[in-house]
Every structure is written in structure tokens, then in C-alpha cells.
Amino acid sequence: ENVQRWLISFLIGFLTGISAFVVFVSIDRIYSLKFRFVWFFLHKYLDQDTLTAELQRFIGFLIFFAFNLVLIISSSAMILFFEPAAAGSGLPEVKGYLNGVRIPKAFNVRTLFGKLFGVICSVSSSLAVGPEGPIIHSGALIGGGLGEMRSRTLGISFPAMQKFRNSKDRRDFISSGAAAGVSAAFAAPIGGVLFSIEEASSFWSPSLTWR
Secondary structure, three states: OOHHHHHHHHHHHHHHHHHHHHHHHHHHHHHHHHHHHHHHHHHHHHHOOOOOHHHEEEEEEHHHHHHHHHHHHHHHHHHHHOOHHOOOOOHHHHHHHHHOOOOOOOOHHHHHHHHHHHHHHHHHOOOOOOHHHHHOOOHHHHHHHHHHHHEEEOOOOOOHHHHHHOHHHHHHHHHHHHHHHHHHHHOOOHHHHHHHHHOOOOOOOHHHHHO
């Protein structure tokens, strides 16, 4: 069982890193696409003497604003109509669960997809927000899902993981996922462990530290 716990913890860290990579690369690509889009519609006006510099800048701002507005509406629609539990950073939900508070749908697979899509769109829209909190929550979501290998939303359940479907192992895997999320978001593996020990978890063990 201990070998299986180590393997699951490794998969949690690996998949959390992959999800963070997808988030950061997607944000970077959307930023590049946004400024390319603005330049595409603006460059034909730059060499025309009939338009003043102020008007050129205003046209550029309008195009930039419209692109950002589409991203914000997409992010908001995902939260409003797909999964409201994905709103916010997710850190209060993670800390609350690890300290004994049950929060409905805080660790649902729909919440994971809504969180990833929402953070990509909202950060790319130039809002004053960052992806770090949602990535930490995503790590905890991955930890909770891999630890149980069961999803009512997807209709799947692996009987071999039945022995890990208890509150202790679930807390441990979610703690591991939160630590992996901090590690991926800030490139700080030791900081991720310290975050789970000091800030998130009320229950801890030396074996979980090594995992």
C-alpha cells in the first residue's frame, strides 16, 4: 500500500505540473494572439496622414478592449453556467477541507475543468489577477481525484482503489496536490511542502512529508 501511495503522489505531482504548464503556455499564446490581432487591424491606419496619433491609439484601445471583453465573458460564462464552484482562487476551499469543513463540489471534476478554462481566459484578458491560486486548487483537485479514482460526474470507479477511499488518505492526497500546485505555480518544490505543513493541513505525518 505504501508503494501505491508513493506512485499516486508521483502521478499527482506529474499531472499538476502538466496542468500548470498548459495554463502558462495557453496564457502566453493568447497574449501573443491578442497583440497580433490588434496589430492586424491597426497597422493599415498607421501610415495614413488623415488619422491623428490620438485616433490611432483610440482605435487600438477599442480593439484591445473588445478582445479582452470576449475573454472575460467566456470566463464568466464558464463559471455561471458550467460550474459555479470553480469561482475564486480555490485556496479557501482547500484550506477549509483540510481543516475539517466539507464544501460541496469543491473537488469535483467539473470544478477542475471550469477552474483551468476560467483562469486561462481571465488572466489572458489583462485583469489584475494571477493563475497561482487556481493552480494550487487544481493540484488539490487532481490529488483528490487520483486518490480515489472515482467520479460520479464521469460515472467511473476503480474497485482497486477502494482501500484509499477514507478521510485520512483523501486528506493526504489533497495535501500532496496542494503542495504540488504551489511547486508548479511558483517553481518552489520545498515551498510547496512548507505551504501544506504550515498553512493548509491540520493533520500531517513524516511519511507524507517525504511523499
